[in-house]
């Protein structure tokens with residue numbers, strides 16, 4: 370009998386992370402899911418296939434402690450979902466520097482540092498995934514808007530390409546996923562699609578990625594996006 374695949378989902382207290390955990394469990398995966406503070410919704414998914422851990426990706430000591438707690442366990446999927454959209458509606462010159470800097474750190478710097486800490490914890494043939502956005506595409510930015518958020522996801526894409534280049538030859542692939550515009554706290558009630566639609570699509574893309582190397586930037590339907 371083959372072992373079920375195992376995922377580490379980072380930022381699973383609500384929204385897309387929580388939806389991914391629920392859908393992966395439903396497909397027979399084992400999941401280690403992280404929250405910053407206790408999430409009743411995540412706790413409600415309790416099964417023996419789910420382990421819940423605590424980490425703030427902006428805190429290197431907390432990331433190191435998580436690595437220590439998880440020991441030598443390796444994952445078929447490490448997916449850094451966590452992100453923020455603080456002051457997304459404001460043009461850059463209206464956003465205080467410290468706020469713009471925090472969006473950049475949480476969305477671009479911390480996911481890559483997390484992946485770096487777990488790069489040797491990925492099963493051969495596995496995937497490191499980052500939650501990007503179509504708004505991270507420089508090519509597709511024809512109408513502006515969402516300035517600090519866009520820039521942070523463009524930086525995430527650039528850092529992920531460098532991360533993949535740095536680790537080329539290691540036995541994992543890297544995915545930058547656009548989940549669609551999804552009805553979550555961040556996406557809002559007017560967004561195009563619901564969480565189950567987005568996560569079902571992303572899981573299909575992820576399962577199709579198993580065993581592939583290199584880096585790809587698709588949306589939740591598998592459509593590649595322009596960088």
Ligand SMILES: NC(=O)c1ccc[n+]([C@@H]2O[C@H](COP(=O)([O-])OP(=O)(O)OC[C@H]3O[C@@H](n4cnc5c(N)ncnc54)[C@H](OP(=O)(O)O)[C@@H]3O)[C@@H](O)[C@H]2O)c1
Pocket residue numbers: 379380381382383384385386404405406424425426427450451452453475500501502503547548549550551552553554555556557560
């Ligand atoms: N919704 C969309 O339409 C959409 C579109 C494109 C991309 N995305 C991306 O998808 C990801 C998830 O978005 P969402 O819509 O599910 O947003 P959400 O409902 O606002 O959830 C954000 C999640 O990130 C966690 N988080 C934030 N900062 C963190 C940190 N420093 N350390 C650990 N966890 C942290 C939050 O934890 P707490 O509960 O502790 O705050 C929460 O679990 C984000 O990266 C977002 O940029 C979303």
